[in-house]
Amino acid sequence: EAGAAVPAAQRGSWTSFLKSIASFSGDLSSLTAPPFILSPTSLTEFPAYWCERPEYFAAIADAKPGQDRALAVLRWFISTLKDQYTSRNETMGSEKKPLNPVLGEVFYGSWPDKNGRGLTELLVEQVSHHPPITAYIIENKHKRVRLVGHNAQKTSFSGGAIIVKQIGHAVLTINETEQYVITLPRLRIDGLWYGSPYIELADTSYIIGGGYITSIEYKGKGYFSGKSHSFKSTTVPMPGQGGAGPKEIVVEGTWHESSKFTKGGAGTFHQVNEQREEAKPLTWTDELGESETRRLWNLVAKGIREGDFELASREKSRIENEQRQKRKDEAAEGRTWELKHFDHQESDPIYEQLGRLAKLTPPTEDMYIFKGNWPSGFASL
Ligand code: HCR
Numbered sequence: 001e002a003g004a005a006v007p008a009a010q011r012g013s014w015t016s017f018l019k020s021i022a023s024f025s026g027d028l029s030s031l032t033a034p035p036f037i038l039s040p041t042s043l044t045e046f047p048a049y050w051c052e053r054p055e056y057f058a059a060i061a062d063a064k065p066g067q068d069r070a071l072a073v074l075r076w077f078i079s080t081l082k083d084q085y086t087s088r089n090e091t092m093g094s095e096k097k098p099l100n101p102v103l104g105e106v107f108y109g110s111w112p113d114k115n116g117r118g119l120t121e122l123l124v125e126q127v128s129h130h131p132p133i134t135a136y137i138i139e140n141k142h143k144r145v146r147l148v149g150h151n152a153q154k155t156s157f158s159g160g161a162i163i164v165k166q167i168g169h170a171v172l173t174i175n176e177t178e179q180y181v182i183t184l185p186r187l188r189i190d191g192l193w194y195g196s197p198y199i200e201l202a203d204t205s206y207i208i209g210g211g212y213i214t215s216i217e218y219k220g221k222g223y224f225s226g227k228s229h230s231f232k233s234t235t236v237p238m239p240g241q242g243g244a245g246p247k248e249i250v251v252e253g254t255w256h257e258s259s260k261f262t263k264g265g266a267g268t269f270h271q272v273n274e275q276r277e278e279a280k281p282l283t284w285t286d287e288l289g290e291s292e293t294r295r296l297w298n299l300v301a302k303g304i305r306e307g308d309f310e311l312a313s314r315e316k317s318r319i320e321n322e323q324r325q326k327r328k329d330e331a332a333e334g335r336t337w338e339l340k341h342f343d344h345q346e347s348d349p350i351y352e353q354l355g356r357l358a359k360l361t362p363p364t365e366d367m368y369i370f371k372g373n374w375p376s377g378f379a380s381l
Contacts, residue, residue, distance in 0.1 A: 003193070003194065003195045005094065005194050005195040005196040006034075006194075006195035007036050014034050014037070014195055017031065017033050017034060017037075018192060018193070021157050021162060021192075022157045024157070027130060027132065027155075028153075028155045029043075029097075029132050030100070030130070033097045035304070035307075035312070036195070037094075037097050037195070037197075038096060038097055038099075038304050038312070039092065039096035039097060039304070040297070040300070040304040040305050041098055041099065042098060042099035042100075042101050042107075042293045042296075042297055043098045043100065043101050043126075043134055044105050044124045044293045045107050045124070045279075045293060046084075047107075047124050047149075047151070048107075048122055048124075048278065048279040049080055049083040049084040050080050050138055050147060050170075051080075051122065051138050051147075052277055052279075053076075053080070053083075053275065053276065053277070054111040054114075054120045054277065055115075055117050056072075056075060056076040056079050057076055057120060057138070057140060057143075057145060057147075058118055058140055059072050060073055060143075060145050060174060061140070061145045061174060061175075062143070065210065066211060066243075066245070067212065067235075067245045067249070069174070069178070069210050070207075070209075070210045070211070070212035071269075073172060073180055073209070074207060074214050074233060074235065074251070075269065075270050077182065077216075078233070078251075078259065078270050079270055079272060081201070081229075081255040082255065083276055085199045085256075086198075086199070086229075087276070089198055093196070094195075094197050094198060095191075095197040095198055095199055099300065099301075100129075101126035101129070101293070102126060102129060102291060102296065102319060102323050103127075103128065103129040103323070104125070104126060104337065104339075104340065105126040105296060106123070106124060106125050106289065106292055106293065106340065106341070107122070107124040107281070107293045107294075108122065108124075108281065108282035108288060108375060108377070108378070109121075109122045109280055110122060110279060110280055110282065110378070110381055111277055111279060112280070112381070113142070117140075118140045118141070118142025118143045119140065119142060120138060120139070120140045121139050121378055121381070122137070122138050122279050123370075123375075124136040125339060125340055125341045125342055127150065127339055127342055127344065131152055131153075132152065133151070133152045133168070134152075135148075135149070135150040135368035136149060136150070136151075144174060144176065145172070145173070145174055146173045147170050147173075147182075148170065148173070148369075148370055149168060149169060149170025149182070150168040150169075150366065150367075150368045151166065151168045152167040152168050153166055153167065154167060160190070160192065160193060161188050161189055161190045161192065162187075162188070162189040162192065163187070163189075164186065164187035165186055166184035166186065166187070167365075168184065168365065169181055169182060169183050169348075169351055169365055171348075171351070178210055179350055179354070180209030180210060180354075181206070181207070181208045181209060181350060181351050181354040181355055181360075182205075183205045183206045183360065184205055185201040185216070185218050186202045186203040186218075187199050187200070187201060188201075188202050188220075200220040200229070201220075201229070201231070202218050204216060204217050205218075206358045208354040208358050208360075211237060211238050211242065212235050212236065212238060212241075212242075213236055214234065214235040214236075215233065215234050215358065216231055216233040217231060217232045217233075217234075219231070219232075224252065225253075225254070227254055228254070229254045229255050229256045229257075230253070230254055230255075231255050231259070232250065233250070233251045233252075234248060234249070235248070235249040235264075238357055239357075246264030246265070247264075248263055248264055249261065249264035250262045250263035250264060251269045255272075257271075257272060258270060258271040258272065281294055282375065282377045283377060285375075285377060287376060287377070288375060288377070297319075299311060299312075299315040300312050300316050300319070339368075340373075341371055341373055342370055342371065343368070343369045343371060344367075344369075345366065345369060346366055347364040347365075347366075347367065348364060348365055348367035351364060351367070352364045
């Protein structure tokens, strides 16, 4: 039955929401959805998914450069996928529609030093509103590992599902010298008809760097192993590199559970445990500003959590009106919005150089360069 998971009173608005996505392509974030499907969390918090298992991030630095390091990068990447793509189903029952960040919205967080893994810091800024683009940096200074990236999405509707093409990439830097380009998988959001959306990953994403190229193929039920959330990764040395090591390392399994080597190695490759650690938001001070995500959306999130949708929609309209006013004021005064933490560049030389080896398309992408201005609150962590 249509809308089995939709509260009876919202079935009509769910059906109209589905109709509007079916006839719409572009920026889904601007469509109004019924209350039951709203998440109280803004997209600016999502980059934290890259590091909810901080020991895997730190382990990259501890691995020997070469094949061990390339596999440590892959292990960390695969271990983030469960948090990135299934955690809302676990905490909220299904995938939900995140809050659409405002321009200049920020999120700052950290994961503490434990067992010598070092402190990991996170800084996120919404660098575009329409289309939504989120830039972030995650850094473990003790281990000298840094991830800088940005995310945007192009959505379309096909066969009853939302297809999300991810735009943007991340660059992982180790010891200031070794760099990896990381591209992002395509998403298919199914279960819409029933009102319980969930994500399956599709197509191929890449990790290129440290002398190796890894391609990761994603498949759902009925392919490879017949299981949901399946993947198969293939790691090969870059031309002229790799020494005496295996010419090809293949890993197969499910990204939300476990995987094993099927070529060029033996045994378990990764095993996701329950030790997901959410980022601890930096204590709010004036320096973080009124656009700090939890402060900005506080009442909207409260309304969504407590079922007070009148409060949620009143506060959401207030925030959106303020934004419209800000843009009008800027236009009237001939100013443009200035990013707080990043400088925007229309091409990325590292993406171009490494991406060529895997024939990435597009051949170049935008880049957001971190200005280095961590808020002072990080210094006391
Ligand atoms: C597609 C999505 C917004 C983007 C979210 C991204 C791709 C953001 C970057 C993160 O690293 C990973 C990530 C995970 C989310 O699954 C994905 C969101 C899922 C839904 C949301 C749509 C804009 C909302 C669709 C509305 C439906 C669920 C009713």
